[in-house]
Amino acid sequence: MFFSTFFEVMDRCINWFLALLMAGMVVVITAQVWYRFVLNDPLSWSEEAGRYLFVWISFMGAAAGVRYQVHLGIDLMEKLLPPSLHRWTVALSNLIIQVFLLMIIYWGTKILGIVRFQESASMHISMLYPYMAVPVGSAFMFINSVRVMISAIRGRPLDREVRL
Amino acid sequence: MTAFLFLSLIICFIIGVPIAFSIGVASVATLEFASNLPLTLAAQRLFTGTDSFPLMAIPFFMLAGELMEAGGISRRLFDFAHAIVGFVVGGLAMVAVVAAMFFAGISGAAAADTAAVGAVSIPAMIRKGYDRGFAAAVQAAGGSIGVIIPPSIPMIIYGVVGGVSIGKLFLGGFIPGALIGGSLIIVSFFLARRAGYAGDAFQGFKAIFTTFIGAFWALLMPIIILGGILGGVFTPTEAAVVAAVYGALVGFIIYRELKLRDLPRIFAKAAISTSTVMLLIATANIFGWILTAERVPQNVAAYLVSLTSSPLILYSLILVCLLMVGTFMETSASLIILTPVFLPVIIQFGIDPVHFGVVMVTALAIGMLTPPLGICLFISCNIANIQLSEILRYILPFLLVMIGVLVLMTYVPEIVMFLPDLYGD
Numbered sequence: 308m309f310f311s312t313f314f315e316v317m318d319r320c321i322n323w324f325l326a327l328l329m330a331g332m333v334v335v336i337t338a339q340v341w342y343r344f345v346l347n348d349p350l351s352w353s354e355e356a357g358r359y360l361f362v363w364i365s366f367m368g369a370a371a372g373v374r375y376q377v378h379l380g381i382d383l384m385e386k387l388l389p390p391s392l393h394r395w396t397v398a399l400s401n402l403i404i405q406v407f408l409l410m411i412i413y414w415g416t417k418i419l420g421i422v423r424f425q426e427s428a429s430m431h432i433s434m435l436y437p438y439m440a441v442p443v444g445s446a447f448m449f450i451n452s453v454r455v456m457i458s459a460i461r462g463r464p465l466d467r468e469v470r471l
Numbered sequence: 472m473t474a475f476l477f478l479s480l481i482i483c484f485i486i487g488v489p490i491a492f493s494i495g496v497a498s499v500a501t502l503e504f505a506s507n508l509p510l511t512l513a514a515q516r517l518f519t520g521t522d523s524f525p526l527m528a529i530p531f532f533m534l535a536g537e538l539m540e541a542g543g544i545s546r547r548l549f550d551f552a553h554a555i556v557g558f559v560v561g562g563l564a565m566v567a568v569v570a571a572m573f574f575a576g577i578s579g580a581a582a583a584d585t586a587a588v589g590a591v592s593i594p595a596m597i598r599k600g601y602d603r604g605f606a607a608a609v610q611a612a613g614g615s616i617g618v619i620i621p622p623s624i625p626m627i628i629y630g631v632v633g634g635v636s637i638g639k640l641f642l643g644g645f646i647p648g649a650l651i652g653g654s655l656i657i658v659s660f661f662l663a664r665r666a667g668y669a670g671d672a673f674q675g676f677k678a679i680f681t682t683f684i685g686a687f688w689a690l691l692m693p694i695i696i697l698g699g700i701l702g703g704v705f706t707p708t709e710a711a712v713v714a715a716v717y718g719a720l721v722g723f724i725i726y727r728e729l730k731l732r733d734l735p736r737i738f739a740k741a742a743i744s745t746s747t748v749m750l751l752i753a754t755a756n757i758f759g760w761i762l763t764a765e766r767v768p769q770n771v772a773a774y775l776v777s778l779t780s781s782p783l784i785l786y787s788l789i790l791v792c793l794l795m796v797g798t799f800m801e802t803s804a805s806l807i808i809l810t811p812v813f814l815p816v817i818i819q820f821g822i823d824p825v826h827f828g829v830v831m832v833t834a835l836a837i838g839m840l841t842p843p844l845g846i847c848l849f850i851s852c853n854i855a856n857i858q859l860s861e862i863l864r865y866i867l868p869f870l871l872v873m874i875g876v877l878v879l880m881t882y883v884p885e886i887v888m889f890l891p892d893l894y895g896d
Contacts, residue, residue: 322735322736322739323735323739325738325739325742325743326734326735326736326738326739326742327738328742329530329534329738329739329741329742330734330738332527332530333531333534333712333715333716336527336531336708336709336712337712337713337716339709340705340709340712340713344704354524357524357527358522358523358524358527359522361521361522361523361526361527361530361749362518362521362522364530364742364745364746364749365521365745365746365749365750365753366521366746366750366753367742367746368742368743368745368746368747368749369491369746369747369749369750371739371742371743371746372743372746372747372750375743377743377744377747378489378490378491378492378747378750379489379490379747379801379844380484380487380488380489380490380492380493381484381485381487381490381799381800381843381844382487382843382844383484383485383487383843384485384486384487385487386843396486396487397487399486400483400486400487400488400489403483403486403488403492403496404488404489404492404496406496407492407495407496407499410499410503410510410513411495411499411513411514411517414510414511414513414514415514415517417511417514418511418514418515421511437518437522438518440518441514441517441518442514469736469739469740469743471735471736471739
């Protein structure tokens with residue numbers, strides 16, 4: 308009971324985070340268009356800011372995508388096997404994903420030590436902040452993959468309604 | 472190393488690991504076990520794959536489509552199409568196709584097109600006594616036009632991966648999209664006549680005018696997008712953000728159906744749909760790097776050149792390959808993996824990359840109508856509340872005419888290239 312409430316709150320937080328990043332990206336790029344075409348005074352930082360927001364959206368959105376199971380695969384096993392066996396291939400597939408993600412978390416964290424001293428070209432922020440999206444997003448993907456795996460083994464699939 | 476890469480990829484596919492992760496797993500496993508390239512570079516390439524300004528057009532176009540949809544646009548497009556063609560025999564089926572063509576002008580995804588228009592048209596057809604399987608099949612076929620008529624998310628991916636002008640690709644999609652829409656309308660007319668589906672009463676020219684006013688703001692959107700890109704005013708990404716803001720303004724101010732409290736959910740959903748594509752692009756960025764290091768595209772090119780020197784035969788081979796891949800693989804994944812492999816050969820044979828891009832996207836769009844992985848079929852079946860087997864009987868004639876148009880546009884390049892050539896460089 309505690310766990311399900313905890314994860315529900317986590318889902319909502321991620322969804323809100325995504326909505327805010329998305330709104331931020333729209334505002335920044337709209338401002339870019341506005342300043343260039345209407346005020347004739349192009350912004351120097353908008354493209355870079357938009358890109359880094361986009362990187363965060365990509366990896367945090369991918370984490371939400373793992374939970375809502377929207378990353379498509381080839382459902383050969385689902386067609387061939389009865390549900391009682393199919394859930395074990397779901398578990399296996401999630402285990403493979405988890406090993407991959409652990410490696411990405413490890414190497415993605417390691418790379419932070421190198422890029423933290425680099426500065427972005429136009430905003431002059433440490434490249435640590437955009438690069439952090441890779442290990443942080445992968446960590447949430449890992450957590451959600453474990454949730455999907457456990458719910459599949461227990462035969463109680465997670466519902467797929469995106470809630471805020 | 473290449474063999475290891477592809478073997479692990481296929482094993483992941485068979486187990487059912489999502490394609491984006493399969494590509495990542497195969498790449499990382501290859502780097503770990505079959506090479507001495509450092510893995511920090513894998514993490515870095517995940518980042519650089521998503522750090523792209525042109526690809527940002529994807530979330531904005533998704534958002535524009537979602538906002539328009541929440542603003543009640545699909546019903547208005549349906550009403551307008553209904554006023555124009557609803558009175559003909561099998562009218563509702565034609566309305567479904569025409570409305571899907573209109574919606575294709577504001578949405579860049581076939582799934583969104585099928586879902587948005589289908590939610591209105593499929594229940595309407597069923598109420599009118601159409602067979603559920605037929606109703607679902609018409610809508611699935613019509614919805615696949617969503618990626619052919621601009622804007623188009625697959626064309627953005629192709630343009631970014633292959634370094635081809637997105638504006639020209641968009642222009643190239645117009646005539647093929649119209650041709651496919653036209654042939655779907657003709658097929659549904661004959662099928663409906665045989666089944667005896669009558670049309671509704673003609674509502675008069677006044678109805679055409681009033682429904683046109685309702686649909687006007689949505690129909691204006693593709694003109695703003697293309698005009699902006701081709702006039703050199705906007706980059707495709709900027710045009711996409713203008714489309715999203717425009718969609719929100721129309722929904723809030725003109726249609727008044729969009730509510731402020733709907734926004735966070737729409738934004739979050741657009742972000743999640745975007746990230747499914749972006750995760751693919753990120754992991755494919757590692758995959759592609761290994762392929763390049765192993766000179767795979769060059770080897771494939773050399774092999775194909777050794778097979779034939781005729782562009783027509785080469786095109787036929789690639790077309791068959793794309794249609795087969797399209798049946799079991801998702802469109803963005805196919806584009807990301809196959810574009811870098813095929814494009815060098817295509818250029819070597821003197822085929823225009825814009826022409827090839829539109830042909831490739833159309834071939835993969837046909838794949839959305841074929842099992843095992845036919846996204847438009849799934850969505851349509853879901854709305855019509857039927858099993859996949861019930862739609863398959865009806866989808867075949869639509870598939871055949873679409874393949875017919877595909878072959879035509881492949882061997883008569885002017886169909887695709889007329890508008891981009893008119894626009895010039």
